[in-house]
Amino acid sequence: MAEMMKAVQLHEFGGPEMLQYEDVLRPVAGDDEVLVRVYAASLNPPDWYLREGFRALPPEWWPNPVFPLILGTDVSGVVAAVGKNVSEFSIGDEVYSMVRFPEEVMRGSGAYADYVSVPASELALKPQGIEHALAAGAPMSLLTAWQFLVELGHNAPNPFQPFPHKPVPLEGRTVLVNGAGGGVGHFAVQIARWKGARVIAVASSRHEVFLRGLGADEFIDYSKIAVETVVKNVDLVIDAGGGANMERFLSTIKQGGALFLVNPLGFSGQDEAGEKGITVSTTQVRSSGMQLSEAGRLLEKGIIRVVIDSTYPLAMAAAAHKRVSSGSIQGKIVLTNF
Numbered sequence: 001m002a003e004m005m006k007a008v009q010l011h012e013f014g015g016p017e018m019l020q021y022e023d024v025l026r027p028v029a030g031d032d033e034v035l036v037r038v039y040a041a042s043l044n045p046p047d048w049y050l051r052e053g054f055r056a057l058p059p060e061w062w063p064n065p066v067f068p069l070i071l072g073t074d075v076s077g078v079v080a081a082v083g084k085n086v087s088e089f090s091i092g093d094e095v096y097s098m099v100r101f102p103e104e105v106m107r108g109s110g111a112y113a114d115y116v117s118v119p120a121s122e123l124a125l126k127p128q129g130i131e132h133a134l135a136a137g138a139p140m141s142l143l144t145a146w147q148f149l150v151e152l153g154h155n156a157p158n159p160f161q162p163f164p165h166k167p168v169p170l171e172g173r174t175v176l177v178n179g180a181g182g183g184v185g186h187f188a189v190q191i192a193r194w195k196g197a198r199v200i201a202v203a204s205s206r207h208e209v210f211l212r213g214l215g216a217d218e219f220i221d222y223s224k225i226a227v228e229t230v231v232k233n234v235d236l237v238i239d240a241g242g243g244a245n246m247e248r249f250l251s252t253i254k255q256g257g258a259l260f261l262v263n264p265l266g267f268s269g270q271d272e273a274g275e276k277g278i279t280v281s282t283t284q285v286r287s288s289g290m291q292l293s294e295a296g297r298l299l300e301k302g303i304i305r306v307v308i309d310s311t312y313p314l315a316m317a318a319a320a321h322k323r324v325s326s327g328s329i330q331g332k333i334v335l336t337n338f
């Protein structure tokens with residue numbers, strides 16, 4: 001007889017109240033997959049974009065998935081079963097993953113559940129000494145910072161530009177991180193520091209102490225100071241904020257420098273960048289167990305760390321999504337399921 005589990009399901013697009021904690025069929029591991037008992041899952045922007053039906057995009061891009069959907073890409077947990085082709089993982093291993101992103105985000109068999117099946121190639125052993133709630137906070141944000149700043153790690157076409165994204169050297173360079181307090185931003189600050197860059201963190205005032213604690217050399221509160229009035233000649237800006245007027249960063253970058261846009265939608269400064277000799281580049285994060293293993297070693301050694309904004313029991317996923325709308329997230333929002 002099929003086994004059941006609890007999961008948070010979305011039956012139609014809408015607000016946080018659309019997330020229902022209910023009984024569903026437990027997934028089984030496919031031949032190349034691992035079934036993970038979920039101890040913690042974290043929230044990422046694609047979760048709430050999908051919950052809302054990607055309403056910030058033009059209507060022709062709105063998705064039309066088969067409901068109900070289980071949201072969630074980021075998971076930390078314990079291997080409960082392995083598919084017949086999987087030899088790298090065993091029952092009982094503690095693992096973490098970003099599951100099936102981006103291609104299968106509409107599939108709706110995500111991590112806000114007691115169990116999730118994960119392709120073995122997207123799984124890594126959980127960094128030792130890091131509890132599940134912290135490990136679950138890492139995958140998408142960490143892989144995004146890694147693929148932008150350290151190594152792209154794949155040859156898949158870039159949906160945002162005709163050329164592959166390429167990280168730039170960071171040692172001895174000055175890097176400005178905008179949106180530094182959030183999931184991607186707080187890892188970008190730490191990775192740039194680890195690579196030997198001088199880091200200017202830009203965020204709202206609430207994040208100053210925490211970002212200096214993560215190694216930011218300078219801090220700018222964007223709500224008080226317009227960055228472009230005080231910063232000149234940096235080598236790289238990585239903007240993990242997005243939104244209006246990303247072109248403002250071009251005047252802060254030296255000739256030959258780079259602007260990396262984590263959320264590039266709406267950027268219109270290509271011509272100005274070309275005139276100034278600035279490379280503008282972006283990419284879309286992709287699942288990778290191998291990169292999670294590599295970056296996980298930095299977590300294991302305490303060279304970088306995950307910062308938790310808040311935690312909620314899995315059953316209270318709707319409250320966690322409400323936390324998103326109150327803004328100013330510091331690090332990661334995590335759902336626990338011990």
Ligand SMILES: NC(=O)c1ccc[n+]([C@@H]2O[C@H](COP(=O)([O-])OP(=O)(O)OC[C@H]3O[C@@H](n4cnc5c(N)ncnc54)[C@H](OP(=O)(O)O)[C@@H]3O)[C@@H](O)[C@H]2O)c1
Nearest residue numbers: 045144179181182183184203204241262263283284285328
């Ligand atoms: N390309 C990709 O594959 C990829 C992957 C992951 C995420 N993303 C995108 O990257 C963005 C960041 O993701 P995330 O997971 O880090 O989100 P997040 O955790 O919600 O963080 C966003 C941060 O931006 C800050 N912020 C908001 N308005 C700002 C402004 N005007 N100037 C500077 N900072 C501002 C927020 O806090 P304060 O306002 O308090 O400073 C918050 O700390 C999202 O748009 C997401 O869709 C893209």
